[in-house]
Amino acid sequence: MKIIEIHIYGYGQLENLKITNLSDFQVFYGENEAGKSTIMAFIHGILFGFPTKQQFDLRYEPKHSSKYGGKIRIYHEEHGYAVIERIKGKAAGDVKVVMDSGVIGGEELLKELTGNFDKSLYQAIFSFNLQGLQNIHQLKDEDIGKFLFSAGTLGTEQLSKAETFLQRELDLRFKPTGKKPLLNERLQALHEISGELKKAAAKNKEYESLITKNDVLQEEMLAITDALQELAKKMEKLNEWKRIEPIVKEERRIKKELNELGEIRFPARGMERMEKLNQLIHPYQAEIVSISDRIENMKQELTTIEPTISLLENEPAILRLLNQIPIMEQWNLEKQQCEVKLAELEDKLSITREKLHLSLNEDDILAINTNIYMRNQVEIVSRKRQKLEETKVELEAQYQEEKNGLEEIEKDVRFVERQVLSKQERLQLEEHINAATDKKSLEWELNSIQEQIEIFKLANERDKTAKENINKQKRIQFFLFEFILFGLLLYGMFTKQWVLFSFGVLGCIGIALFMMKSTKPIKEEKVKQKLNGLLDKETNLRQKIESAKYLDITKLENQLQLDNQRLDELQLLKMSLKQQQIQYNKALTKLEEWEKESSQNKEQLLSISNELKIPEYIAVMFLQEAFELIEQCKSIYREKKQLQERLGQINQLQDEIEEGLKSYENRFLEVKGLDLHNSAYLLRNKLKEEHEKQIKSQERNGKLADLIADLKQKSQELVLLQSEHDKLLQTANTETELQFYERGEKAEKQAFLLERYNHLLSQLQYATLPEQAWESYLSIHDCDEVIAGLNLEASKFHSKLKELQENQASIKYEIQILEEGGVYSDILHHYKQKKFELEEAAKEWSVYCLSQQILAQTIDKYKNIHLPRMLSKAEEYMSILTDGSYNKIHLQKSGSGFLVEREDHTLFEAKELSQGTMEQLYVSIRLSLATTLYEKYQFPIIIDDSFVNFDAKRTNKVIELLKTLEGNQLLFFTCHAHLLPLFQRENILSIEKGAIQVIH
CATH class of the missing domain: 1.10.287 (Helix Hairpins)
Structure with a gap:
């Protein structure tokens, strides 16, 4: 869900305020009392209802306006755009939801958009402020871990408060070795009165007989009560099956359809x-x-418009002929000058060839490449050769120096590594220290277990004595009944009355079976199991205390500290080794590069000498001088050749000009037989047109x-x-578009069925009836008929129970007559009163004990199923916030709380962290809770100045982390101007006196 627009009709000091185009990361800046808290309360009020007058939250009713409420426009990923409007009306206000699709609804539609979240749950998960961080500062050391665990499960400290409250209530009512708790006092008082009661009861045998009968009736009533409870459980299961039966059947049907569809490949x-x-x-x-x-x-x-290509191709030749016409008379003078210059070049060439002293003819010298690139290559290779010789000495000295330094550091590293403890030795040392540290807690736990063992032994002895008395009385009664039935059996056999004989046989067998069944020691086995478990714990604790007794903790801690110092020293040496290795590799690389450059230079030198056709010894010493002489020779040869060619050209040109112009005239001009100048003029015009x-x-x-x-x-x-x-x-594995669309429709159907199937599974996961029992219940055709039969059976048990209660009332009346005769009745009354008070107190204690067990089971289930995924994301956030200083978060092995692992693998409890690091841990847990366990509810995350206690570096880190969050819109409220440069200006809205403006 993303909030697009906010329109406040009237809410607190804000009236007729409209905010549009809210971004995914929206910052609201304003001074105190500018209206930031009002806007946050308005968002909560529109989504979850205005606070009622009975609640402690402010209602923000306008003082100067009758309008109360407003509306927001949102975008929901599943339902699209919608407008939610809430105005003054009933206690929480009248709400109206209008979807862009045309659907209009009220609270039910709003609950569908908000995923049935209420205000408290939303604020606990997606909205947090400075109060959450301040709660950490106010807690005791032992409560910090519980608070952070509670924040990671519910988003608030309620879980931690619930655990503390339950433990405090249990301690007030009972302690194994205490005297002041309520149950301890009443147990002691009941024990004293019980002694007095036994003395008075010994005077009245008839009273004991009545008590025995009363106990027998009580046991029968308990048996009937157990049967009624069993019937109630069956009816409860049947009612639960009746509720989930249509869901189970639909789940089976959809599963069958999915199997029929099979696997569908579709993009x-x-x-x-x-x-x-x-x-x-x-x-x-x-x-x-x-x-x-x-x-x-x-x-x-x-x-x-295609031009005459042949004419354009001959354009250079034609222009050359046309341009030579004015200078034909100068060519004779040029002939004489060329002949004089040829004689001078012959002398100069003879001197240059003597200096070069190479057996090369004119064609060989002219074939040598002496262009600008070759000249540049000659200069570069010559300078490079000289520079390489100078660099070689420096590189060899540097390489030897870095090599010696590397060998020295490697020697130091090996020495320190031999002194550092191995991983197994270090773990064993830490275990010894932890064992010695936990000695007092182990002793306290041993005393507690010993007290519990004594209590169980006393209880076991009392139970054995009471049971022996009851069994003795039962055996007397059973033998009496057995004797009567046996006499009936003999009488029926001798008188041949087989009905009486059969009744006697069946009665004897039934009484014998009942006697065997009633003597099964069920309760004794449970007591023995608990007692054996406590004895095993006592043995283990004694062994741990004995092993910790002989440990010198100071020596062990000094040994661990020394190993930590060596580890730090080894880390520094490894860093130095790594740096020196880099320097050594650089020096080695430079030498290799020099060898490579030298080889390349030599190859270039030989290549140039081959190309210049000079010996290698000349190329090594006088490459540049030889190149200059070759250039001179080539220049003379070229000039000589040019003069000779020029003489021939002059002779030819005079003859060729007229022939050439006549030839082009005949090819490209329509008029023939023109003089030289007219022909030239017409050819120029023709070229221009083409x-x-x-x-x-x-x-x-x-x-x-x-x-x-x-x-x-x-x-x-x-x-x-x-x-x-x-x-x-x-x-899609199809050949035509028609087949493609058909397969697409099947894929959509499969997706719809999968979604419905998952929805049904989510409903069935809360069913109290286990899945293994569904198949047996599916065979039931009429649940109501089965329930009616169970109700009939229960009514029979109730009738029997009523009859037994009437008999018991008669016996109790006789006991009462005996009790009214003297001291015994007073003591018994006092005893029963104390026993009733003890039972009531025990019931109250058991309620708190059961609540604590359920809470512990819930915490264990959460720790094992949901918490690991949340902790993985919290570790990622914690690593970002602390620059990798803390990168692991572990659960406590027992109880609730976290252990935080530093980058050097040291573990800290939450109470051992600094205040700033503890707050970073809280922020990591809160953000990971919203982005993992509640990731499907992509509601806006509202943050109200929660990081004012952070320094500049930590503030920058947490803002960078918030910018990386995806999926949830972020609404950040702050009154600190120094935070604004951390955000994009277009995402900042300034709140001032109820008005909104964009910061530029």
């Missing part, structure tokens, strides 16, 4: 993706057809190329879309 959002692809493919096909038509039209236009055609043709060809490229791109995109289309069909 995620496949039908939606197929529709989008079809919407894209058709426009692309139309564009491709349009572009193809334009390309054909452009090609037809190009054929009409150039204009060529420019137009190039423009059209450019446009044609663009169209062809566009066509190619559109075709490729169409191929990609068609490939995606085919891929969807292939993923």
Whole structure:
């Protein structure tokens, strides 16, 4: 759920206030009493109802306006957009919910949107403020772990308060070795009165007989009561089956349908993706057809403006001829100058070849590559060769220095590693320290168990004595009945009255079986089991105390501290070793790089010498000088050759100019037989016209190329879309779109059935009837008929119980007559009164004890099933908030609370952490609770200045963590301006005197 808009009609000091476009991370800034708390209370009031007058929360009724309430617009992932409006009306206000789909509802629809959350649960999970952190500061050391555990389960400290309250109430009522608790006092008083009662009862045998009969009737009544309770349990199970029967049958039906559908392969959002692809493919096909038509039209236009390619190809030659016409008379003078310069070049060439002293002819020298790149390569290789020789000495010295330093540090590391304790030795040392530390608690626990053993032994002896007396009396009664029935059996046998004989036989057998059944020692076995368990615990505790007795804790702690110091020293040495290894590798890398560069330089040198055709010894010593001489030779040869060629050209050009112009005139001009100047003028004009055609043709060809490229791109995109289309069909294992849509409908049906199936399973998980018993109950055709039969059987038991109660009342009346005769009756009355008071107090104590056991079972179930996933996310948040200093959170082995593991694997209880770290742990647990166990309820998380006690670094960390949360909208309220630079400006709203403005 995300809140999009807030419109307050009237709420506290805020009137007619509208806030729109709330972001996923919205910050509300304002000074004290600016209205931040009012906006938070307004959000809670709209979603969960205005506070009633009987509640302690403020109602925020406007003082100067009759309007009370407002509305918010939300976006719900499942139901879409909706407007929730609540105004003054009944106690919690009148609410109206309007969905964008047109659905209109009230409280029921709002509960569906809010997942049936109430205000207290929402505030406990998704809304927390400074009060939660202050509660940690006010707690005692032993209560901090319980408070954090409670915050991780319910979001508040209620669980911790409940545990403390139950334990306090139990201690007030009973302690195994106490005297002041209520049960202890009443047990002692009852024991004293019981002694006096036994002395008075010994004077009246008739009274004892009546008491025995009363006890027999009491046992029969207890047996009938147990039978009635068993019938009640059966009826309770049948009623529970009657409630869940339609759910179970629907679950079986849906499971069968899912099995019939089988596994369906279908891509995620496949039908939606197929529709989008079809919407894209058709426009692309139309564009491709349009572009193809334009390309054909452009090609037809190009054929009409095609230039004369042959003329343009010969343009350089024609222009050369035209440009040479004015200088034909200068060529004769140029001939004479060329002949003089050729003689000078011959002398200069002879001197240069003597310096170079290479047996190379003119063609070989001219073939040598001496371009600018080669000159640059020669200079670079020469300078590089000199620089490499200078660098080699420095690198070798540096390498030897780093190598010696690395060997020295490795030696120190090996020495310290031999002194550090092994992991097994360290664990054994920590166990000895913990054992010695827990010696007092073990002794206290041993005393407590010994007291319990004494209590059980005394109780066992009392039970044995009482049972022996009862069994003795029962045996006398059984033998008496057996003797009467046996006489009846003999009488029937001698008189041949077989009915009496059969009745005597069956009576004897029945009484014998009843006697055997009644003598089974059920209660004694349970007492023995509990006593044996306590004796085993006593033995284990004695062994632990004996093992801890001979430990010198000071010596062990010093040994552990010394090992910690060595571990720190080893860590520093390893860091130094790692740094030195880096320096050594750098030096080694530099040497390898020098070898590589030297080899490359030598290869380049040999390559250049081969290319310049000079010996290797000259290349090594005089590469640059040899290159300059070769360049000079090449320059002279080229100049000489150019002069010779120029002389030939001058001779040829004079003959070729007229022939060339005549040839082009005949090929490209319509008029023939013109003089040289007119022919040249017409050729120039012809070239100009063809150039204009060529420019137009190039423009059209450019446009044609663009169209062809566009066509190619559109075709490729169409191929990609068609490939995606085919891929969807292939993923769904279908060949046609019709088959694809049919399979999509099956997949949707399967998803709907799975959702319904999971909903039914969530309803059945709260059923009290175990799943193993469902099959037997499915065979019942009419539950009401079976329940009616059980009710009839119960009524029979009630009738029998009433008859026994009447007999017991008669016996009690006779006992009362005897008791009214003297002191015995007073003592008995006093005894029964004390016994009643003890039973009532014991019942009250058992209620608290049972509540404590149920709470402990609930905590254990939560710890084993739900808490590990929440703790995993809390560890991630804790690591972020503490820069990895604390990265593990463990559960206490017994009770409730956490152990926090530091990066050096040291464990701390919550009470041992600093206040700041404890608050970071609380924030981690609260945020992980909302993002894991309640992740399906993506409600807005409201935070009200909960981090004002953090320093700047911790505040930055927690804000960075909040920015990484996804799924839930964050509403952050603060009155501290120094926090605003941590947020984006567009996400900050300033509240001032009931007005809202965006901070720029």
